[in-house]
Every structure is written in structure tokens, then in C-alpha cells.
Amino acid sequence: MPRTVLIIGATGTVSSALLDTLHGGDVHLRALVRDASRAAGLRGRGVEVVTGDLDDPRSLPPAFEGVHDVWLLTPNGPRAPENNMNAVWAARQAGVERVVRLSVVGAAHDAPTRSGRLHALSDRETERCGMRWTILRPHWFMQNLLNEAADISATGTFALNMASARVGMIDARDIAGCAARVLLDDPDRHHGRTYTLTGPRSRTFTEVADEMSRVLGRPVRYLPAGDDAKRKTLLGHGVPEWIADMLEEYAQAYASGWGDFTTDTVADLLGRPPRDVADFIRDHADAFTPPTGA
Numbered sequence: 001m002p003r004t005v006l007i008i009g010a011t012g013t014v015s016s017a018l019l020d021t022l023h024g025g026d027v028h029l030r031a032l033v034r035d036a037s038r039a040a041g042l043r044g045r046g047v048e049v050v051t052g053d054l055d056d057p058r059s060l061p062p063a064f065e066g067v068h069d070v071w072l073l074t075p076n077g078p079r080a081p082e083n084n085m086n087a088v089w090a091a092r093q094a095g096v097e098r099v100v101r102l103s104v105v106g107a108a109h110d111a112p113t114r115s116g117r118l119h120a121l122s123d124r125e126t127e128r129c130g131m132r133w134t135i136l137r138p139h140w141f142m143q144n145l146l147n148e149a150a151d152i153s154a155t156g157t158f159a160l161n162m163a164s165a166r167v168g169m170i171d172a173r174d175i176a177g178c179a180a181r182v183l184l185d186d187p188d189r190h191h192g193r194t195y196t197l198t199g200p201r202s203r204t205f206t207e208v209a210d211e212m213s214r215v216l217g218r219p220v221r222y223l224p225a226g227d228d229a230k231r232k233t234l235l236g237h238g239v240p241e242w243i244a245d246m247l248e249e250y251a252q253a254y255a256s257g258w259g260d261f262t263t264d265t266v267a268d269l270l271g272r273p274p275r276d277v278a279d280f281i282r283d284h285a286d287a288f289t290p291p292t293g294a
Contacts, residue, residue, distance in 0.1 A: 004028040004066055005183055006096075008054070008087060009073030010042060013143050014102060017176035018071060019047060025184060032063045054083035057090065064094035069183055072101040074122065076115060077242055084122035088129050098132040098187045100179060105139045105196065105259070112258060113249040123194070132191040134182050139198040140169045140250075140259060142280040145208070149287040152212065152220055159223040161230040162205055165254035168198035168262040171275040178269045198262040199274050208277055215281045216288055227251065 005022065009015045010031035022029060023045060030048040033039045039049040050063040054074060064070075070091050074083040084101070091099055106112075107119035126133050148158035175197055182190045203211075205222040212220035225233075227248050234244040253259065266274040281288065 002026045002028045003068040004030055005069045005071060006050075006063060006067045007031045007047075007071045009071075009075070009102075010047070011038070012073055013141065013172045014138075014175050014179070015071065015073055017173045018179050019045065021173075021176050021180040022183065025180075027069075027183070030063070030067065032060075054086050055079065057086040060086060060090035061094065064090045064096060067091070067094060067096050069098045069100065069187070070096055071179060071183065072099055072126070076246065077240075078114075078118070080115075080118045081121040081125070085125060088125060092130060096131055098134075098183075098191075099126055099129060100134045100136070100182050100190075101126045102175075102179070103135050103137045103194075105137050105198075106253075107137055112253040112256075113246060115246045115249070127192075132187045134190040134192075135194040136175065136179060136182075137194060137196045138170055138172075138175045139196075140167045140254070141175075142169050142171045142199070142275075142277060145280070146284065146287055149284075152288045153290050156219055157221045157223050158205075158209070159225040159230070159233075160205055161225045161227045161248070161251045161255075163224050163255040164204055164206070165251075166202040166204050166257070166260040167254055168202045168259060169277065170197055170199040170266070171280050174199075174266050174270070174274045178266060181269045195265045195269070196263050197266055197274075199266075200276050201262060202260045203277055211278045212281050212288060215278055216285060220288075 005027050007015055010033060030050060031042050032050055032052050034053050036049060036051050042049050052059040052063045072087055074080045103119045103123050104116055107116050107123055109117060109120050111117050123135050126135060151158050178197055209220045209222040231244050231248055
């Protein structure tokens with residue numbers, strides 16, 4: 001009988017890729033959503049959809065009934081530890097066997113970002129949850145480059161407040177692949193493990209621009225921006241202030257050299273090297289390319 005996997009945060013970048021990876025496997029997929037009217041795409045992929053709100057613990061028990069494994073991704077924000085607590089509580093009450101939690105790179109009580117410190121609280125709680133657990137701590141997502149795609153397409157430039165930071169960035173599809181590997185393996189195999197996931201090498205954003213130029217066949221330049229300018233841009237696009245502050249804290253940490261490292265964990269879990277940034281650019285070339293006739 002297939003195991004039932006509850007996907008929390010089902011519409012996010014990693015969770016969407018995880019659903020793609022798990023589709024067709026010997027698992028029953030269930031997705032927790034806040035608004036069922038926005039879940040038509042999930043149902044179309046054969047996913048059972050249940051409603052619940054991590055802010056409201058009373059709404060959660062039905063979603064966890066009969067669940068064997070939980071993929072736990074909480075929204076980024078000051079209530080993240082509360083959301084994690086509510087999910088872990090509901091999982092334990094329902095007799096869930098395993099929790100696989102998506103954390104962040106460098107989560108620690110002394111992390112240089114508030115997000116990293118909040119995730120450390122949730123990681124610690126997960127470790128003491130009384131169920132089998134695995135924690136994934138991925139590095140900076142290559143998919144973040146898609147936020148710059150409009151500028152790259154229109155002007156051949158993109159601006160980030162990362163200075164000359166060198167970052168071991170990772171493709172979210174590889175994060176999803178690692179999550180799927182853990183969820184499909186025996187629950188005991190990865191119990192008690194925390195995996196830090198990175199790409200194959202650290203890259204500066206100037207090097208990323210050079211790769212874009214090579215893959216796309218037209219010049220692309222990286223323009224270092226100041227924190228204030230980037231913050232103004234983010235707020236102008238409707239990004240909440242807490243998220244804008246969080247991104248600034250990470251940018252400052254990366255600019256200090258905090259993200260200049262890689263691990264072999266993806267290769268160990270998947271049996272192949274992680275995707276390089278050139279692979280990512282090639283696979284998303286249309287997003288970075290001006291429309292025909294433009």
C-alpha cells in the first residue's frame with residue numbers, strides 16, 4: 001500500500017518541483033492549501049487537496065489523518081516557528097511517522113540573518129519532535145535569477161546588492177530531487193540527518209552574467225547595487241517590508257563571504273552532480289531572451 005505524503009507549502013518553488021518528481025511514484029500525494037479555489041492545478045496532477053491554515057492549529061487535524069510522511073515548508077516570516085510548531089503538533093497527534101523539513105542554509109542561533117535564527121528554532125523543535133526527521137538546508141536558489149529575467153531580457157543587465165559575493169547556488173530542482181530521495185527511501189535511512197545542499201561550485205554574479213552571455217549568445221552584465229536602491233525596488237514591487245529586510249540581511253552576509261562554500265551532499269544523495277548555473281540558464285533561456293520581434 002503506498003505511503004501518504006502530505007506536502008505543506010505545495011505551491012512554492014521547491015514543493016512544485018517535488019510534486020513533479022514524486023508524481024508517478026509509489027506514494028499518495030496530498031497537498032495542504034489555504035485556499036482550495038487556487039488548487040485546480042494540483043488536482044489536475046492527481047494530487048489530493050485538503051484545506052488548512054498553519055496560523056490556525058484547529059484547522060489542521062483533518063489534513064494529517066492517515067499521513068505517513070510530511071514535507072514541511074513554512075512561509076518565510078516572523079511567525080515561521082509558530083507555523084512549524086502547529087504542523088509538528090498536528091503531525092504528532094495524527095501518528096505521522098516522518099517529517100522532512102525545508103530549512104535554510106546556515107540556520108543557527110547565531111546566524112547573521114533573522115530568518116536563519118528563526119529557522120534554527122524550528123529545526124531544533126523538529127529534532128525533538130518524537131518522529132523520524134530529516135532537515136534540508138539549501139543554499140541560494142538559482143531560481144532567484146528569474147526575478148531578474150525581465151531586466152535581463154529588456155536591457156541585458158541585472159542589479160543585485162551582492163557586491164562581489166561568491167555563492168554556492170543550487171537549482172531548486174536538485175533540492176526537490178534530494179527531498180524526493182529522502183521521502184522515497186525507508187524512513188530510518190535518513191533519520192536524524194541534516195543535509196546542507198549546494199550547487200557544484202561557488203559563483204560570483206559577474207560569472208553568472210558571463211555564463212548568460214555565453215549561453216544566450218548576447219551580452220549580459222551584472223550591476224552591483226546598494227542596499228537602499230535594492231530595497232526601494234523590492235518595496236516598489238509590493239514585497240513586504242519584513243521580506244525586504246530579510247533579503248538585505250542575506251545580501252550583506254553573502255557580500256561578507258558567508259556563502260562561499262559547496263558540499264558533496266547532492267551528489268551523494270542523487271548519484272549525480274548537481275546542476276550548474278549554465279544548465280539552469282540553458283533550461284530557462286526563454287525567460288532571459290527578448291520576445292521575437294522585440
